[in-house]
Amino acid sequence: MSTAIANAVNQQVRLAQRPVGTPGRECWNFTTEPVAGPAEGGVLIQTLALSLDPAMRGWMNEGKSYIPPVGIGEVMRAGGIGRVAASRNPKFAVGDVVSAGLGVQSWCLVPEAELRRSGVAKIDLSLGSMTQWLNVLGMPGMTGYFGLMDVGQPKPGETVVVSGAAGAVGQTVGQLARIKGCRVVGIAGGRAKCDWVVNELGFDACIDYKAGNVKAALKEQCPKGVDVYFDNVGGEILDDVLARTTRGARIIICGAISQYNNTTPVQGPKNYLSLLVNRARMEGIVVFDYADRYHLAIAEMAGYLKDGRMKSKEDVVEGLENFPEALLKLFSGANFGKLVLKVAD
């Protein structure tokens, strides 16, 4: 281990308490510890950038979910991109750039036994930039790809609606649906996001939910109804779309960001009986189920990035110390594009 590493300090953000509503600074502890070198078979990774995602809010809650919650006092869970700083594993060389479950910390020591669980995998920067590897080629992209293709099963000519359209998952879903020959209508907050989604990403239309009546706008923009809805937000917007579904429609439940900081019970979709009337389906997606096929989706999406049919936008915040406030941008909708926390060069 080099002297630079031996002198480095691992800065960490730990969960101090479970949030009630919006998670403020009081939920976090900032700690430091010395950086240790890897044991035989392990690697030491320097964090370069972390992915900030709505799902993190769920991981902060107690109780059963699709993965265990982060424990009080533990380093907050986060996926990210890092550089191998020291390696005692023949599969990884110093300087390799990897994606991994790094946690919100500036260094991550991964013992051999944890390499698989942490998902440490070399990434090919010729396929996409580092931030694209956290976006279209990363978890959000994989979520959008498999949610749309496997659960949504869009057919050419169908109308696909996606909420959180300017977000990480939303931009992937909408562009992919366009490539597959669908009419694509986004829903996003504010004129700037809507304009970008239409003018830069090529959506057919985008509804600004902050500007007024989503129901009326859906009627105008989806004259033949909604065949596929990719839901990232829940709440009223889910109900508005349910009222416009076609017979046999597919609704992908990917998230419900409008509900995550509720201190009251989640608002259930009161128009859910549209599923009955329309013989429609509402189904959840958890991206980890598709891990065996990530490489296929990455190859396809990298092709679209290369030939310009797919674009990506990342919103980069700098500095591990800004993690608490950066995370909140997701819930206020202040982020524009995939939210990334840059930790080191």
Added chain:
Amino acid sequence: MSTAIANAVNQQVRLAQRPVGTPGRECWNFTTEPVAGPAEGGVLIQTLALSLDPAMRGWMNEGKSYIPPVGIGEVMRAGGIGRVAASRNPKFAVGDVVSAGLGVQSWCLVPEAELRRSGVAKIDLSLGSMTQWLNVLGMPGMTGYFGLMDVGQPKPGETVVVSGAAGAVGQTVGQLARIKGCRVVGIAGGRAKCDWVVNELGFDACIDYKAGNVKAALKEQCPKGVDVYFDNVGGEILDDVLARTTRGARIIICGAISQYNNTTPVQGPKNYLSLLVNRARMEGIVVFDYADRYHLAIAEMAGYLKDGRMKSKEDVVEGLENFPEALLKLFSGANFGKLVLKVAD
């Protein structure tokens, strides 16, 4: 046409106004008209028994659904069993017993052009009794069969939960799931229904929702969680089951009788994010979609009736004049078994 028929009077129940909440007598007009003989190609059917179903409540509402609403002043829509009293169609002979969309009236004249739309079809009373043809071998049975088998796709050893367990659809679903090798837990109102479902129909357990905590009872009776839920009721019970679903669970949305007479908005399932966590699916069923395969399901179910693996229970109310009050039994849960209105012998 015989003199007896020529002198007969068609007694009809027409929709007088759309209900607000529970539909009382004020929603109905009782009218009479002379019975006419059929024109060339048509048949005249005497109504013997009518099927009373929760779906009728939906047909009384204005607005788009899977079929148009009953118009104000029109004879109320109803399926039933009748006897051909006069025929000018070579496919039907006087005395044939048929199932058809007869409407709430004592006689039904079906012109040739309407035979198909009204679903007039001879029934074979050697396969099941007249009331069984309105129950297990009729629309409720078909709804249960295709909802469970096509949408629910139960596998042997899985746990299937069905609400409205003593009702027409529920008894079919539960018994069929048992025959297919599943653990079956019913939900019904009152000790008598629960006992019958377990002791007579062979369900593994039945939860009395009127007796207390459904959530706790589900935990006890479904220790491995709920793989398939056939929902006839909606409301709190749907939420309680959502909280117990397994990974990859299937929820069949067949009805929501707890919500049909609401004057407030439908209660949406606030636990719908269980679909996400569990990669589960919620999907609607409308029985008409499976009309091409009714004959296959009828043949299978008639076999189960014959060999005693399936039983049926009908709750027969007599007299067309009692239609308004009979219908309300569905919503109070006062009916015990498939609700049938007997009109003539």
